[in-house]
Every structure is written in C-alpha cells, then in structure tokens.
Amino acid sequence: MDFSLTDEQVMLRDTARALLAKECPPILVREHVDDPTVALPLWSQLKDFAALGDGPCTDLCLFIEETGYAAAPGPFFATTALFAPLLAAIDHELLPAVLAGDATGTVAVAGADGQWTPNDEPVKTFVPEADRVDFVAIVGADARVRVVPSADVSTRHVRMIDFSRRFFEVDTAAVAGAPAAELDPATLTNLTARATAALAAEMVGTSRRLFEMALAYAKERIQFDVPIGSFQAIQHRLAECSLDVERATAAAQYAAMTLDAEDPERFHAVHVAKAAAGNAATRSAKDSIQIHGGIGYTWEHDLHLYLRRAVGSEYWLGTTSWHHDRLADLLMPI
Amino acid sequence: MHLSWGPEEVAFREELCAFLDEYVPPEFERGYDYAGEGEGEDGADIVPGWAREWQATLFDHGWMIPGYPPELGGRNCTLVQTLVYLEELASRRVIRSFHYPGYGIVSPSLLEFGNEEQKKLVPAAARGDTIWCIGMSEPNAGSDLAGLQTRAMLDGDRFIVNGQKVWTSYASVAQKCFVYVRTDPDVPKHKGISLLIVDMDTPGIEVRPLRHLSRSAGFAEVFFTDVEVPVENLVGGLNDGWRITQGSLAHERAGLWVEGVCRLDSTVQGLIGIAERYGRHTDAGVRRDIAAFYEQALSLRALGHKGFSSFAQGSSAPEHSYMKMATSEIGKAAAEYGMELQGAYGPVMDPERGEDNGRWVNYFFLSFANTIAGGSSEIQRNIIAQRVLGLPRS
Numbered sequence: 001m002d003f004s005l006t007d008e009q010v011m012l013r014d015t016a017r018a019l020l021a022k023e024c025p026p027i028l029v030r031e032h033v034d035d036p037t038v039a040l041p042l043w044s045q046l047k048d049f050a051a052l053g054d055g056p057c058t059d060l061c062l063f064i065e066e067t068g069y070a071a072a073p074g075p076f077f078a079t080t081a082l083f084a085p086l087l088a089a090i091d092h093e094l095l096p097a098v099l100a101g102d103a104t105g106t107v108a109v110a111g112a113d114g115q116w117t118p119n120d121e122p123v124k125t126f127v128p129e130a131d132r133v134d135f136v137a138i139v140g141a142d143a144r145v146r147v148v149p150s151a152d153v154s155t156r157h158v159r160m161i162d163f164s165r166r167f168f169e170v171d172t173a174a175v176a177g178a179p180a181a182e183l184d185p186a187t188l189t190n191l192t193a194r195a196t197a198a199l200a201a202e203m204v205g206t207s208r209r210l211f212e213m214a215l216a217y218a219k220e221r222i223q224f225d226v227p228i229g230s231f232q233a234i235q236h237r238l239a240e241c242s243l244d245v246e247r248a249t250a251a252a253q254y255a256a257m258t259l260d261a262e263d264p265e266r267f268h269a270v271h272v273a274k275a276a277a278g279n280a281a282t283r284s285a286k287d288s289i290q291i292h293g294g295i296g297y298t299w300e301h302d303l304h305l306y307l308r309r310a311v312g313s314e315y316w317l318g319t320t321s322w323h324h325d326r327l328a329d330l331l332m333p334i
Numbered sequence: 335m336h337l338s339w340g341p342e343e344v345a346f347r348e349e350l351c352a353f354l355d356e357y358v359p360p361e362f363e364r365g366y367d368y369a370g371e372g373e374g375e376d377g378a379d380i381v382p383g384w385a386r387e388w389q390a391t392l393f394d395h396g397w398m399i400p401g402y403p404p405e406l407g408g409r410n411c412t413l414v415q416t417l418v419y420l421e422e423l424a425s426r427r428v429i430r431s432f433h434y435p436g437y438g439i440v441s442p443s444l445l446e447f448g449n450e451e452q453k454k455l456v457p458a459a460a461r462g463d464t465i466w467c468i469g470m471s472e473p474n475a476g477s478d479l480a481g482l483q484t485r486a487m488l489d490g491d492r493f494i495v496n497g498q499k500v501w502t503s504y505a506s507v508a509q510k511c512f513v514y515v516r517t518d519p520d521v522p523k524h525k526g527i528s529l530l531i532v533d534m535d536t537p538g539i540e541v542r543p544l545r546h547l548s549r550s551a552g553f554a555e556v557f558f559t560d561v562e563v564p565v566e567n568l569v570g571g572l573n574d575g576w577r578i579t580q581g582s583l584a585h586e587r588a589g590l591w592v593e594g595v596c597r598l599d600s601t602v603q604g605l606i607g608i609a610e611r612y613g614r615h616t617d618a619g620v621r622r623d624i625a626a627f628y629e630q631a632l633s634l635r636a637l638g639h640k641g642f643s644s645f646a647q648g649s650s651a652p653e654h655s656y657m658k659m660a661t662s663e664i665g666k667a668a669a670e671y672g673m674e675l676q677g678a679y680g681p682v683m684d685p686e687r688g689e690d691n692g693r694w695v696n697y698f699f700l701s702f703a704n705t706i707a708g709g710s711s712e713i714q715r716n717i718i719a720q721r722v723l724g725l726p727r728s
C-alpha cells in the first residue's frame with residue numbers, strides 16, 4: 001500500500017488547510033454556538049469542493065480531515081459524505097446540482113434507538129444539519145430512499161455536547177407518500193462505510209488540533225522555572241497521545257484506500273478506522289485538557305470547542321465499542 | 335494513495351514465493367518464536383545447524399539482504415521490494431537468521447563506516463558464516479549507553495582493552511564482537527567512545543553465559559582483561575564511535591517495524607484461534623477485547639506503511655519512531671491476554687498439554703525482552719517527545 005500523496009492531493013490538502021484557517025477560526029466556531037448563521041459565508045467557500053462527494057474516498061477524506069481540524073460547522077459533511085454518495089447510488093437528478101455546490105442535503109436513517117439501521121419509523125433521529133440543508137434523504141426499511149425538500153418535514157433541534165455539528169429529530173410523517181427509489185442493501189452498507197471512513201478522517205483532524213494545542217502549551221507554560229513539557233510525565237503522555245493520533249491517521253487513510261479499491265477487507269478497515277479515530281479523539285481531548293490545567297477548564301479557552309467536536313463524533317455512526325463489536329463479528333463469526 | 339502493489343512488486347513476490355516454497359526448512363513449522371529465544375533449556379544450540387544452512391542458502395540465492403548486490407547476498411532490489419520480502423517472510427513465520435547482529439547491525443555499519451579491509455568481513459557476516467555479537471551494554475551503562483566504561487588504551491599498534499559487557503546476546507557462540515569502548519575519558523561522554531572489532535578467541539576474554547528468564551541460553555557477560563586488539567580493528571575514527579551507535583540503532587529499527595507488526599498480527603490471530611478453541615469467542619467481553627487488539631495491530635501496520643511511503647521517497651519517517659514502543663507494548667498485553675483466555679491452561683508449558691505446543695508462556699516471556707532490549711519503552715517515549723515532538727530535555 002502506498003500512502004504517498006499525489007501532487008494534486010497535496011494541493012487539495014494545502015488548499016483546504018489554508019481556506020479553513022482563514023474562514024473558520026476558533027471565533028467562528030464559538031459564535032456558531034448561539035448563531036448558526038455565522039457558518040453561511042464558510043459554506044459559500046466550501047461549496048466549491050462539493051464535487052468531492054462523488055470522487056475517490058481518499059480525496060474526500062483528505063479534505064474532510066481539515067474540516068475536522070477546524071471543527072467546521074455547516075452542511076459540508078452531510079452534503080458530501082452522506083447525501084451526494086446516496087444520490088449517486090440511486091442515480092438521482094439532483095446530483096449535478098449538489099456536486100456543483102448549488103444544493104445541500106442530509107440523510108436520515110436512525111429511528112428511536114439511534115442506530116444507523118434502516119427502519120420504517122416516521123421519526124428519524126440524529127439527522128445532521130436538517131434545518132439548514134435544502135433536501136433530506138430518508139432511508140426506510142428495505143433501503144428505500146425518499147428525497148424530499150427539507151421544508152416538507154418538521155425538525156426539532158436536539159442540543160448535544162457539540163455545538164459545531166447540530167443534530168435534529170426529523171418527523172417524516174408528512175412525506176410518507178413521497179416516491180421512493182430502491183437501493184440495494186449491499187450498496188447502503190458501502191455508503192455507510194464510506195460515511196464512517198469520512199467521519200474517522202474528520203475526527204483525526206480534530207484529534208490533531210487538540211494534540212497540537214496541548215503540545216504547544218507544554219512548550220510555553222512555565223512551572224518550577226521550566227516548561228512543563230520538560231517533565232517526563234507530560235512528555236510520555238504526549239508521546240502516547242501522538243502515537244494514537246498517528247495510528248488513527250494511518251488507519252483512516254488506509255480505510256479510504258480500501259474503499260476506493262473495493263478491497264474485500266474494507267469493512268474491517270472501516271471499523272478499525274472509526275475505532276482508532278474514536279480512541280484518538282477522546283484521548284487527545286482528555287489529555288489536552290489535563291495538560292492545560294485550570295485554563296483548559298474554562299469556557300473562555302477554545303479547547304472545549306474542539307473537545308466537543310471530538311467527543312460528539314465518537315458517538316455518531318457507532319462508538320468505538322460498537323465498532324469493536326462489529327469487527328469481532330467479522331473476525332469471529334458465530 | 336492506493337492499495338495495491340505495482341506489477342513489478344507482484345512479479346517480485348512470485349519469484350520470492352517460488353524460492354520459499356522450495357527451500358524453507360520444515361523446522362519452521364515448530365513455531366515462530368523458536369528462533370532467537372532458543373528452544374532448549376539446557377545448552378541447546380542457540381544457532382542450530384539447519385538454521386545456518388538456511389541462512390547460507392538465502393545468501394547464495396541472493397535472498398538474504400535483497401537490497402544488497404549479489405556478492406553480499408542480495409539482488410539489488412528496491413526499498414519497496416524489500417518491504418514485500420519482509421512481509422512475505424513474516425507472513426510465513428519464517429526468519430532469515432537466528433542471529434541478527436551480523437546481518438542486521440554489523441553489515442550495514444561496516445558498509446557505512448568501515449574501511450576497505452573491514453568491508454571484506456561483510457559477506458561472511460551476512461551469510462552467517464561468522465557469528466557476531468554486539469558489546470554495547472555494561473553493568474552501569476544500559477539506557478545511558480554513552481556512560482560506558484570499558485576502557486581501550488592505545489599502545490603503539492594495538493589497543494589494550496579492560497572492562498565488562500553484559501546482556502551480550504550470542505556471545506557464547508560468536509567469533510567476533512563489535513565492542514564499544516572508552517578511548518578518551520577526559521572529554522564529554524559521547525565524545526570519547528570508539529568502536530573496535532574484537533575476535534572472541536583473543537586471550538583475556540572470558541564469556542560467562544547468562545540464561546534468559548525463560549531459562550533458555552541467551553546472552554552473556556563478557557569480561558575483558560588486558561585484551562590486545564590491533565589498531566586496524568578500529569571502525570571509523572578514533573573517538574567517533576557514538577555516531578556509529580546511532581547508526582546501529584537506526585539499522586536495527588529500519589526493518590524492525592515490519593517484524594514488530596507481523597509478530598503482533600500473528601499474536602492477534604493466535605488470540606482468535608484460542609478464543610474459538612476454548613469456547614470463549616461467544617463472550618461479548620472477549621470479542622470486544624480481541625477486536626481492540628486487532629484494531630491496534632491493523633492501525634500500526636498502516637502507520638508503518640505510511641512511514642515507509644515517505645521513507646521510500648527519501649523523506650524522514652517519524653512514524654517509525656513509534657513502532658517499536660507500540661508493537662512491543664501491545665504485544666506484551668496480547669501475550670498475557672492469550673494466556674488469560676486459556677484459563678487454568680494459561681501457564682502450561684508442557685508441549686503435549688498446552689495451547690500451541692505450550693508456547694504462550696514463551697511468547698509472554700519474549701514480550702518482556704521486546705520492551706527492554708534495543709531501547710526500552712520509556713527511552714522510546716523520551717525519544718518521541720524530544721526528537722519527534724520537539725519538547726525540551728528534562
């Protein structure tokens with residue numbers, strides 16, 4: 001396996017990095033807590049990259065990792081990692097507009113139990129960004145897909161740990177009769193794997209941000225007349241934390257490569273990627289707060305913005321334990 | 335970024351597999367850990383005859399160190415092909431040699447730092463005809479290697495060496511030793527170290543074997559009393575030995591990550607087998623634990639490959655700094671877990687009663703060596719913190 005990036009990929013990543021550093025500083029993530037509309041100008045920049053939603057998973061993940069680093073709010077993930085691939089799978093007429101960045105969308109799958117498994121319950125849970133996208137794709141039992149304008153369903157915001165990604169309960173009763181496209185369940189499994197790999201990549205970005213903040217602070221904070229980063233307890237904590245971030249990075253890229261190659265081991269790789277990313281995200285969040293001491297426990301400090309994104313993501317599309325269990329099902333079928 | 339190897343690597347692997355199918359000795363079926371950690375408890379051959387023949391066969395067919403030219407036991411292959419080679423060997427649980435210092439440390443060090451005469455020692459080192467040992471550690475210089483005190487005084491055309499080495503693997507069977515000595519006690523400790531090639535049958539050398547905690551013959555104490563070493567056995571410059579130690583450790587680490595991840599993989603596969611045989615694979619906790627080991631093993635393999643991708647393009651590969659610490663620590667936990675899964679049978683060593691011929695206790699023991707030898711896990715964390723992350727020294 002070759003992890004080296006092509007020149008185009010390096011450019012894509014650098015462009016994403018520069019764009020998000022400029023358009024999505026911590027202050028925007030903070031203002032977004034009370035005013036989600038501040039993310040609008042960001043989307044007007046990110047929409048130029050919506051076509052990534054129908055390209056190689058490796059490219060999408062490279063870009064999305066940077067959105068995770070910035071804890072970027074808005075419809076980018078829902079549109080490119082969830083909605084666009086689903087439209088492509090059912091050959092939907094909206095796809096060109098979505099890839100052009102002219103329409104946004106999200107996907108509703110989970111029912112009351114919060115599990116990402118198709119069902120016919122009218123009320124869908126944990127639907128990201130449902131109030132600010134143009135369309136909602138509702139996946140029902142037997143993987144039947146209805147794509148409806150978001151204005152036609154009623155949404156209820158559910159406040160959660162992370163303010164940068166907003167989740168909704170969506171009541172789809174009013175569109176029960178909308179025409180449905182057939183999706184074969186195996187394709188749905190592939191789509192879920194792709195979304196999960198993208199989320200793992202995003203979490204890697206968030207983890208890296210948290211880790212870098214801790215590392216920078218360890219170098220600058222002086223106690224006992226020396227930088228706290230010269231203490232071995234801090235050094236070893238950071239060494240272990242960086243290992244977890246590095247291996248999650250590699251695991252996420254590997255998963256994206258296996259998806260692009262339609263490798264038979266791709267589901268193993270995706271479960272590994274999400275579990276490794278969950279581990280890196282929660283670990284870097286906790287280590288970073290600990291290394292910051294009291295300042296890390298304040299609302300004023302930016303750390304919690306990224307901690308929230310990291311922890312929130314751990315619980316979406318399957319926790320680390322859930323992915324371990326699914327991995328076990330592949331490794332040790334009963 | 336892509337998954338598959340190119341056609342050249344595929345062809346390379348086919349050629350390798352054809353060779354292995356024909357020549358791999360049947361003795362390898364006895365178990366992966368057989369090598370290195372000696373089978374016999376009392377006086378068993380550390381390097382058995384069949385293993386010597388195997389290494390010579392590899393050398394003669396250009397499969398010993400594939401990146402080297404044919405006269406040094408290779409076939410001038412690329413870095414990527416070398417990786418394919420290492421992975422194929424590991425997946426078959428086959429190792430090249432029962433004594434790594436000669437091909438793994440001495441050969442590359444002599445090629446880089448040795449003079450023309452010294453380079454002539456490389457073929458025999460790589461073929462395994464000469465068994466080498468490495469005299470770095472001393473009773474008072476372990477992690478703090480630069481504190482070594484074995485003294486070499488220049489006296490005309492020879493050095494007179496006095497002092498002691500310890501934990502010297504293969505010393506009881508080796509013909510030659512790479513001995514790190516202090517040649518100038520009056521300068522800062524890193525600046526007064528030199529490297530000497532010492533024949534183990536030189537008068538004044540006494541080897542006292544030490545057993546590993548597994549009871550197998552392993553390393554030794556080596557005492558030097560007025561040992562005369564010709565001045566031409568100095569490798570590199572006088573007092574320039576520290577630079578070579580850094581090289582030796584780098585050589586040791588370069589390909590070692592592959593072995594580390596492959597060993598871990600095979601341990602995790604072992605866990606799955608045990609869980610199924612002991613009926614524990616239906617236990618939710620066991621399933622989750624094993625999956626977590628698998629997650630670590632696969633993500634570390636990916637990390638190794640990611641580092642390799644930059645390394646192969648000539649960039650530095652900080653990723654590899656993590657590999658030794660991570661694979662050895664997780665390997666230790668996995669070995670212990672493998673015993674745990676066997677319940678009362680966990681500690682059984684009787685080959686007729688224990689799992690995997692009673693080898694899990696050996697895996698468990700060996701896992702301790704992996705987190706100590708070649709730079710302990712604590713030292714690895716220091717290195718990561720200071721050299722990779724740029725944190726200030728304490």
Ligand SMILES: Cc1cc2nc3c(=O)[nH]c(=O)nc-3n(C[C@H](O)[C@H](O)[C@H](O)COP(=O)(O)OP(=O)(O)OC[C@H]3O[C@@H](n4cnc5c(N)ncnc54)[C@H](O)[C@@H]3O)c2cc1C
Pocket residue numbers: 467468469470471472473475476477478500501502503504553703706707708709710711712713716
């Ligand atoms: C199986 C085996 C084979 C070996 N083969 C050879 C060989 O062939 N040739 C050879 O020269 N040597 C060999 N060694 C020796 C090996 O390199 C040393 O054991 C190793 O470098 C550690 O040194 P030490 O044993 O003196 O432990 P110490 O350095 O005394 O360490 C003791 C403990 O203190 C910790 N520690 C030390 N310094 C620090 C620090 N700065 N920060 C935090 N913690 C620290 C260590 O991590 C360890 O836990 C071998 C060892 C083993 C186990």
